[in-house]
Amino acid sequence: MFNICLIAGLIYFYTNNYSYGIWKMALKEDLKKVIVEGLFLEDIKPEEIKDDELLFGNESLGLDSLDAVELVVQIQKHFGVEIKNIEEGTVAFQSINTLAAFIEERQ
Amino acid sequence: MRIYVKGIGTAGGFGCGVEKLVSALSNGESRTKAVTLGVKGKAEVEAQVFVTDTSALFSFIPKKSLRRINNYSKLALLGASLAIEDSGIKDLDRTRMGIIIASGYGAMNTTFSFLDSVIDEGKDEHASPIHFSNSVHNSAAAHVSILMKIEGPSLTVSQFEMSFPSALLTARRWLEEKRVDSVLLGGVDEFSGVLGYCGQRLFKKDDVSGIKPFEFNKQTAIPGGGAAFFILTRDTDNDSEYCIIEDVSIGKLTTDKISIPEDSYLFIGADGNKISGQKYQHFLNNKNIVAAYSPLYGSFPAAAALDLAVAGVSMKKNRIFASPEYSGLKDGLRIIKEESKINHEKICCLKICDHDEYALIRVSKNNS
Amino acid sequence: MIQGKHIAVSGIECICAAGLNLKDCVDSMFSNIRNVATPSGFSSNHKTVYPVFEIPGSSPFLQNPQIFKTGQLALEAAHGAVKKAGLDKKNLQQKRVGVCIGTTVGSSLNNEKFYQEYRSGKDPDMAPIKRFLRSNPADLIAREYNLSGPCQTIVNACSSGTDAIGIGASWIQAGICDVVIAGGADELCRVTYNGFISLLIVDSSPCRPFDVSRAGLNLGEGAAIFVLESEKSLTERKIAPSAFICGYGSSSDAYHLTAPKPDGAGLKRAITDALEESGVFASDIAFVNAHGTGTENNDRVESMVLDLMLNGVPFHSTKGYTGHTLGASGAIEAAFTSAFLVAGKIPSSIGFSKKDPELHSSPQAENKQIDGNFAISESLAFGGNNSVLVIGRGSEPL
Numbered sequence: 001m002f003n004i005c006l007i008a009g010l011i012y013f014y015t016n017n018y019s020y021g022i023w024k025m026a027l028k029e030d031l032k033k034v035i036v037e038g039l040f041l042e043d044i045k046p047e048e049i050k051d052d053e054l055l056f057g058n059e060s061l062g063l064d065s066l067d068a069v070e071l072v073v074q075i076q077k078h079f080g081v082e083i084k085n086i087e088e089g090t091v092a093f094q095s096i097n098t099l100a101a102f103i104e105e106r107q
Numbered sequence: 108m109r110i111y112v113k114g115i116g117t118a119g120g121f122g123c124g125v126e127k128l129v130s131a132l133s134n135g136e137s138r139t140k141a142v143t144l145g146v147k148g149k150a151e152v153e154a155q156v157f158v159t160d161t162s163a164l165f166s167f168i169p170k171k172s173l174r175r176i177n178n179y180s181k182l183a184l185l186g187a188s189l190a191i192e193d194s195g196i197k198d199l200d201r202t203r204m205g206i207i208i209a210s211g212y213g214a215m216n217t218t219f220s221f222l223d224s225v226i227d228e229g230k231d232e233h234a235s236p237i238h239f240s241n242s243v244h245n246s247a248a249a250h251v252s253i254l255m256k257i258e259g260p261s262l263t264v265s266q267f268e269m270s271f272p273s274a275l276l277t278a279r280r281w282l283e284e285k286r287v288d289s290v291l292l293g294g295v296d297e298f299s300g301v302l303g304y305c306g307q308r309l310f311k312k313d314d315v316s317g318i319k320p321f322e323f324n325k326q327t328a329i330p331g332g333g334a335a336f337f338i339l340t341r342d343t344d345n346d347s348e349y350c351i352i353e354d355v356s357i358g359k360l361t362t363d364k365i366s367i368p369e370d371s372y373l374f375i376g377a378d379g380n381k382i383s384g385q386k387y388q389h390f391l392n393n394k395n396i397v398a399a400y401s402p403l404y405g406s407f408p409a410a411a412a413l414d415l416a417v418a419g420v421s422m423k424k425n426r427i428f429a430s431p432e433y434s435g436l437k438d439g440l441r442i443i444k445e446e447s448k449i450n451h452e453k454i455c456c457l458k459i460c461d462h463d464e465y466a467l468i469r470v471s472k473n474n475s
Numbered sequence: 476m477i478q479g480k481h482i483a484v485s486g487i488e489c490i491c492a493a494g495l496n497l498k499d500c501v502d503s504m505f506s507n508i509r510n511v512a513t514p515s516g517f518s519s520n521h522k523t524v525y526p527v528f529e530i531p532g533s534s535p536f537l538q539n540p541q542i543f544k545t546g547q548l549a550l551e552a553a554h555g556a557v558k559k560a561g562l563d564k565k566n567l568q569q570k571r572v573g574v575c576i577g578t579t580v581g582s583s584l585n586n587e588k589f590y591q592e593y594r595s596g597k598d599p600d601m602a603p604i605k606r607f608l609r610s611n612p613a614d615l616i617a618r619e620y621n622l623s624g625p626c627q628t629i630v631n632a633c634s635s636g637t638d639a640i641g642i643g644a645s646w647i648q649a650g651i652c653d654v655v656i657a658g659g660a661d662e663l664c665r666v667t668y669n670g671f672i673s674l675l676i677v678d679s680s681p682c683r684p685f686d687v688s689r690a691g692l693n694l695g696e697g698a699a700i701f702v703l704e705s706e707k708s709l710t711e712r713k714i715a716p717s718a719f720i721c722g723y724g725s726s727s728d729a730y731h732l733t734a735p736k737p738d739g740a741g742l743k744r745a746i747t748d749a750l751e752e753s754g755v756f757a758s759d760i761a762f763v764n765a766h767g768t769g770t771e772n773n774d775r776v777e778s779m780v781l782d783l784m785l786n787g788v789p790f791h792s793t794k795g796y797t798g799h800t801l802g803a804s805g806a807i808e809a810a811f812t813s814a815f816l817v818a819g820k821i822p823s824s825i826g827f828s829k830k831d832p833e834l835h836s837s838p839q840a841e842n843k844q845i846d847g848n849f850a851i852s853e854s855l856a857f858g859g860n861n862s863v864l865v866i867g868r869g870s871e872p873l
Contacts, residue, residue: 040174040237062171066733069236069675073224077233082522085690086675146596206727213630218585221670226591231519231669239670240733240857244582244630249858252727258741260725261860262638265582265630267611273627280645285477286725286748301593302584305604359623462618464626 027100030078038074039067051096068093075099081106108283111340111473112349112419114194116186116293119333119404119413120157124189128413129420131403132428133446137317139329139405144303152307155316157331157405158298161185167192168254175237176250178332179214179297183247186293186334187255194338195347196289205259205287206248207278208295209270211408213244213263215299247295259287268376268383269357270294271411272458272466276355282341293336294412303330310381318406320377320399321442322435323388327379331405335412337419346473349419350454353469360386360463367467371453372427372443373397374414378406382461390457391440398430398443411458411466418454418470425449476724476751481867482644483716485704486560488552489810491697491797492528496555497873501814504796504822505842511681511693511798516544517665525677527663528695528798543610545581548698548803549660553616557656560702561714564620570653570708573624575643576612576700577635577659578802582628583607585666612660616700624652630802633766634725634856635659636699637805637864641723643703653708659806660698667801668694674733682769684792684824685778685838687831692768695798699806718813719867721849722753728859734772735855739780742853742861746784749851753865760788760865761847762821764812765838766855767792768799769826773855775834782835789845791838795825805854809864812852816868820844 032046035055044061056063063071065086071093072083081103083089092102117124120138121131131137139155161181164173167188173181187206191199221238225231240246245263252261260281264274271294278290306328313325320327339352356365367373367390377387378401391397404413421427427449433442456468487497492510494500503510511526530537536551537544557563584607592599609615613628625646629635636659643657671677671694678691701720709716726744728736735742750757763785765777769792781790793811800807815821824838831837848868855861 042174043171062174064731066175066237066240066674066731069673072675073233073235073673077228077230082232146594151596201729212584213582215584218583219590221666222585222587222590223594225669226587226594229520231521231665231672234669234673236670236673236675236733239666239673242585242670243579243632243857245632245856245858245860246732248631249732249860252729252859253731256729258727258729258744260862261631261727261858262642262725263630264627265611266613266626266628267608269626273625276625276651277627277642277645280642280649280651283649284479284645284752301590304593305601308598308601309604357625362623462614464617 024100027103028096031096031099034074034078039063039070049096053095055093055095079103108279109351109353110279110282111343111351112337113196113340114190114338115349115416115419116189116193116336117413117416118159118182118185120159120331121403123163123185125193125420128416129424132417135429135431137402137431144300144307154303155329156298156303157329157333159333172254177214177217177241179217180247180250182297182332182334183208183251183293183295184254186295186336187251187291190291190336190338200288201256202258203288204257205281205290206251206257207262207274207290207292208248209264209274209409210244211265211267211270211296212302213265214242214246215302216297217242219301257291268408268458268460269464269466270408272355272357272468275468276357278339279355282339290339291336292339293334294409295334296407296409297332298330306330317432318379318402319432319434320379320401321433323385324381326381328406329379331407333404333413334409335416348473350422350470351473353471356467358465360465365467367395367455368453369394370451371395371455372451374418374454374456375399376411376414376458377401378410380406383459386459393439393441396441396443400431402432414456415468418456421449421454422472476748478754479648479752481719481721482647483704483706483709484701484718484720484869485709485714485716486556486702487717487810487813487873488555488559489699489807490530490548490552491800491807492530492695493796495534497810497814504793507823507825509681509796509825514663516663519665519668521672523679525672525679526681526693528693529663530696541609542606542615543581544662545578545660546610546612546615548662549576549612550615550619552658552698552700553656556700556702561712567620567622571624572622573646573652573655574613574616574622575627575639575655575657577629577631577639577805578612578661579630579632580661580664580667581610581612582630587665616656631860632857633801634805634854634860634862635802637809637854637862638725640701640720640806640809640864641862644720644723647703647705653705655703656700657703658698658700659803661696661800661802663694663696676770678769681826682795683826684767684769684794685774685834686827687829689769689774691770693798695800697797697800697803697807699803699810715870717869717871717873719869720864721755721867722749722865724748724752725860725862730859733857735776737776739776741859742780742855743784745861745863749863749865755849755865757785759847759849760785760851761845762850763788763790764808764852765790765792766853767794769794777855778834778836789839789843791821791824805862809852809866812850812866814873816850816866817873819846
């Protein structure tokens with residue numbers, strides 16, 4: 001009985017974590033799409049953006065302050081999460097990972 | 108004070124660059140594109156319009172640098188790049204170069220993209236800052252300044268049909284004052300579906316194909332966009348300039364006495380718009396040889412810059428080009444019907460607006 | 476730059492949230508009054524309300540539905556300035572008169588209701604389009620007085636008004652015109668309200684230019700018109716000038732669409748050129764009316780340049796009294812500068828109370844007596860243009 005409960009518990013735990021993992025991966029993919037489309041990055045594909053690479057101060061992406069404020073609007077529009085000022089944005093926008101974590105906390 | 112046109116960059120339905128303009132002038136062909144004006148529904152109408160392909164810009168500026176830049180600014184960047192290249196001036200001091208851009212309507216399409224961002228979901232907080240900052244009229248001049256590293260004063264003028272002549276007046280002043288040593292002066296307007304729709308709602312178009320600039324009682328205007336940019340200088344050390352701009356006069360037909368020298372060609376800015384078109388009739392006489400080139404590039408305010416480009420090109424090539432369309436011209440009036448060697452050393456470009464404002468740009472050849 | 480003549484000003488009028496004429500604006504500013512409130516002329520569904528400096532829509536000169544509010548403001552200011560100059564339609568007809576006006580909204584075709592209907596496939600009422608076509612501010616003034624000189628609407632964002640006055644002055648200098656009606660006009664509207672908010676540079680409180688806690692600008696609306704006149708014309712009319720436009724400098728940062736260049740190179744060049752044209756030294760400048768919007772970037776760059784080039788010269792921002800009036804701001808601030816020179820004092824840089832340790836210099840926290848015949852009014856525009864006027868004191872009260 002205990003073993004069944006243990007196995008059931010483990011299955012439940014791993015399924016939820018797996019679903020959560022899928023959801024988080026999907027969130028990151030969506031974020032990359034939003035960045036590429038919303039910021040008019042014509043020559044970069046979403047999958048080329050690494051999860052941990054710097055979004056700003058990164059020459060290969062070439063994003064600047066105008067992109068930052070546009071990203072604030074895009075995040076609001078696509079994920080319903082408000083960024084009240086650019087200081088808050090600076091923390092969230094470091095990378096796809098930090099942005100996903102930021103959104104996750106607030107959704 | 109005389110000013111010299113040292114470089115010309117043009118882009119329009121005829122293509123990009125001075126040589127494409129010359130081809131269009133020589134073969135008289137007007138290349139329009141079919142579009143639907145109005146959103147699908149009652150308001151839809153098929154129309155021919157003049158649209159410019161700006162892909163030639165990528166040979167001047169890397170695609171990556173153009174990523175947020177809209178069509179209006181791309182037209183300006185293309186015209187500007189072509190003009191600077193065309194001038195061949197190697198040591199152009201960009202800290203002493205001014206930029207003046209004339210546009211009748213500015214970045215129309217981006218203005219509506221900005222409104223889309225708000226209207227789509229009815230949320231003001233979705234307003235796009237990229238679209239907003241690119242919707243301001245002076246965004247084109249800003250992009251030219253930033254991407255081409257031009258640090259002199261920057262000005263954008265919007266005065267409908269008087270935009271370009273008015274801007275030229277200020278360009279001349281900047282050179283006279285030695286505020287700058289050269290001016291990158293351009294006229295640019297982009298085709299906008301909304302504007303085209305408004306045009307056909309406000310002015311019932313007569314059912315003819317092509318602009319008929321001399322059919323003064325008909326509405327034959329064809330909307331479109333394009334750009335013409337000039338490098339203007341205060342002096343010249345050789346004969347490489349296109350032409351000399353002797354004078355720009357701006358005023359009102361009702362108060363000013365305008366005289367066009369007998370030994371000057373007269374290019375009229377008649378573009379198929381009936382109200383202003385009729386006012387050109389007074390200037391058609393049996394003395395001046397006339398031409399109207401709008402059928403090659405379209406009916407939009409910045410086309411006045413293209414008229415000047417044609418004048419410059421005519422002077423440099425020593426050729427005078429046939430007026431592409433002259434139906435409706437009264438007998439006895441002199442018009443350029445065939446391309447030939449230029450016989451006069453003066454060209455006057457005349458632009459008249461609906462409310463009797465006029466501008467006369469006097470151009471001559473450098474014979475010194 | 477060639478050193479130019481000082482171009483006389485025979486009449487100035489100004490309308491903004493601080494007052495419906497220049498005298499009322501000046502009195503209100505010296506009383507440190509701020510007429511800032513929730514927008515009433517339009518609505519918005521932002522969660523936060525951003526206060527604005529609005530001119531009451533009930534004002535008698537704003538009752539013409541045929542033209543934009545911007546055009547009505549421009550006309551009203553023009554009426555006032557022309558009258559103060561002792562001119563009217565009849566005697567203007569005898570002169571060669573040009574018009575040079577700066578604006579942003581006045582040249583914008585962006586009517587939301589029209590576009591919304593258009594988008595949905597309907598045939599919208601064309602009235603908003605006709606209204607736009609009728610509303611070019613320079614055209615309106617030229618038609619009002621039946622003027623026949625050159626007409627130019629400058630759409631240079633925040634430096635439009637400054638540029639219009641500088642360019643108008645050059646037309647007088649060149650002998651192209653005897654008189655130029657120059658200035659700027661702009662109205663508050665949803666498009667610019669939403670646009671600036673989207674850039675995260677709008678303060679949800681009354682703005683605090685140069686203050687350590689500054690959080691952005693407030694929008695405003697208004698118009699100011701100068702009647703610039705040639706020496707010959709003024710002498711013939713035996714009129715004493717109310718101010719002089721002594722010099723104009725303008726230069727581009729060539730840096731970024733929305734942020735000023737951190738080293739302020741463009742502003743430095745513009746100040747240098749304006750002083751050179753005027754023949755006035757930095758040490759002759761009694762005060763500076765700064766652009767001072769209250770944004771992080773603008774105030775930082777501007778205070779750095781002022782400290783470097785006009786060290787010790789008192790400066791203030793009047794945007795705490797008017798909001799940022801965009802295309803009108805350069806003209807409104809030039810009008811204020813002219814009036815303060817005659818008054819011999821400047822109002823406090825309202826909204827400033829605590830120094831920002833990161834800024835090189837701070838504005839006047841209190842009203843201050845000033846002494847001198849020259850002042851500077853400067854504008855830093857979106858797109859990186861920097862424009863500066865050196866204004867000279869006139870002999871006539873304003």
